Amino acid sequence: MHLSPLQSRLAASLVASCLLILLYLVLFPPNFALAAELNEALPAVFDDFDLPTDPGPRGPPDAMYEPEFSAFDRSILGRAPDGVTSLTNNEPMPMNAEEGSTQNFVFALPQVSERGTEEGRLELRSEDNVSGEGNTGAGATGQEETGEEEGQSLTRRQASRKVYISANTCQQPQPIDPSKTTLDPPQLILFVSTTAANQAPGPLADKGTQDMVVFNEGAVVYSFTTDREVYIGIHAPNVSEAFSGIYNFRVVASVDSYYYSYNKDDLLLVDTDSQGALLVTHNLTDSTDPSEQAAIMQTQPYVFFAHPKGDRAVNGLRYSYCGLENYALIAATKDGRQSSLVKTSMTTRAFSKFPFAASGQGNLPKQQFFLTGLNSSTEYIGILARDGIDRGALGKRQTASERGNEVFQPTDFTTNSNRSNCALVIDLTFCDQVAYSVPSNPAFGNSTRLAEFYDAYASSMYANFDKSLAQVACEAPSSQRYSLARTCADCAAAYKAWLCSVTIPHCEDFSSTADFLQARAVGQPFPNGETLDPATLAKYDNTAAYMASRNSLIDEVIKPGPYKELLPCDDLCYKLVQSCPASLQFGCPQPGGKGFKGNYETRDPSGALRCNFPGSAHFPSAGGRAGVDWGVVVGAVVVGLLVV
């Protein structure tokens, strides 16, 4: 069948409308029902929402952003109804919204002529060579990039493009009396239309011509393919009387990729103590090229937010970058709040679930966040985020998502009680893979001093071993070597891993009840002078294993008092025996045998932290974290406003 252009347009419109209605019904039945009730129950309200004919009061004028209109935008503005703000590709638009109001925007697809000027601008921003291919955005490689001749593909680009709309709630109404409110303010709602008949999408516009997405924790992402102008409405719902204040949000439309996004890529919790925690990112590169690794070690691509879990201030904003900037108690960003509580640095320390799991793979760059000055016995959330604007120096042309903000899934952690005599140490010189809590005493000194004490001891022990190893014929011809499979370097590495884990006890609160922990120094006073009550003390035999630390220097110099030790993994000992010459006479106790209990522990097959080794961390359990709703991640919401 051959249709004339007009006929095919009509047919396609019809099909598109039907599909839209269908999709709408399938995806948003409850909201649909709610909106319909509103119409019937409150006909008087109707006019208030009818934006095109009622350019009544909106957000305060200071929120209005005056874009520098290019010739193209002006022509759009000319046609747009009053009170409708024009959006520019990849430019965030800040806006206030009072409860019950809808702010409307229009986004015109950048056309070929504008693409030229846009490329010019991008070229100025980063002095990179721009290939003829144009858009580098990950999302721009849609159906239009078919590798045809440039002229042909340009017409097709004009015909339809993928549009990415994203928004973040920066500010929301606050409870008048926080102690009396258990509710959180409602989320903003995004409405999108590509129909000229619905240029002001919103709660009371024709539902058949628009799509609706409720923000999730202060963020929304929505994409579709269209050849039309895109009409956007952001609606601030009515808020209960327990709250006051307005909403403020930023919305961006892009033809490249999402400018604001949120993702399920979590931080790894290494360990906590009574006032702090250590969290690390994933490997920032897989490359083993030393120059590339060195370049990444010079950057700090991520920022970090932390907030007490029990405080409601970030509720409803956890996926919003500007929301976290405004409300999170600790913001380790440029000029952020209480950022002195977070020491951010790069590390190549390896973290793994099992001892030696990462050996031989090279230690890859990561960013670490070392928090101090937190309250004891408090649950916090830590949120990793990325501010693309600050990363412009990477040298390559950035896509919208690289320029924009990305927020990652929160990681929960709980600080130890204020009685705890365990303190986190990181960045040791010799035992460079050690990053966990060790027995401590505030009177001894800060974390740096503590790290130096333990590191110096391990290092001095290693010097003795090194002398013994030097007696072994390491550099001898293979016929005279102690093993063909193992070298002295293997032996030295295995010894170092074992030594650091044995001489630097991994400390846990004395109040921890896990049965695999070993109580130490139970007869000695805590740093505050208290001693264990006789009933508790009576549970422990009067043996050195309980009465003292493994290394008496700890009790003599640091005097931590009673603590529990996460014992070294037995693998560390087996590896040592396997890797080193028999002449060094290393041996290991067997589980259940003499000398095992109180000195080693077997590892948990699932990777839960049950014994200590360099690079140990609190990996999330295999089933994932409970209670975090990640129903929607970037890319999951792709509902078609169909191409015509």
Ligand SMILES: *[C@@H]1O[C@H](CO)[C@@H](O)[C@H](O)[C@H]1NC(C)=O
């Ligand atoms: C331009 O791009 C090409 C290929 O991507 C690359 O080989 C070349 O080094 C680049 N030139 C500059 C000046 O960046």
Ligand SMILES: *[C@@H]1O[C@H](CO)[C@@H](O)[C@H](O)[C@H]1NC(C)=O
């Ligand atoms: C929102 O608040 C306005 C003003 O108080 C009121 O007239 C309207 O009925 C409310 N709308 C809804 C949906 O409750």
Ligand SMILES: *[C@@H]1O[C@H](CO)[C@@H](O)[C@H](O)[C@H]1NC(C)=O
């Ligand atoms: C980092 O890379 C190492 C080596 O490839 C790997 O064993 C380890 O699991 C990675 N760590 C993380 C946190 O992804």
Ligand SMILES: *[C@@H]1O[C@H](CO)[C@@H](O)[C@H](O)[C@H]1NC(C)=O
């Ligand atoms: C610690 O608690 C106090 C009192 O509740 C609070 O004001 C302060 O913000 C908290 N500090 C941190 C870092 O959580």
Ligand SMILES: *[C@@H]1O[C@H](CO)[C@@H](O)[C@H](O)[C@H]1NC(C)=O
């Ligand atoms: C530790 O916390 C308890 C209650 O949580 C409090 O009574 C005590 O004063 C605190 N001690 C110190 C040294 O802060």
Ligand SMILES: *[C@@H]1O[C@H](CO)[C@@H](O)[C@H](O)[C@H]1NC(C)=O
């Ligand atoms: C720790 O204490 C030493 C002095 O003992 C001081 O030089 C250093 O700056 C302190 N470090 C921190 C992180 O406070």
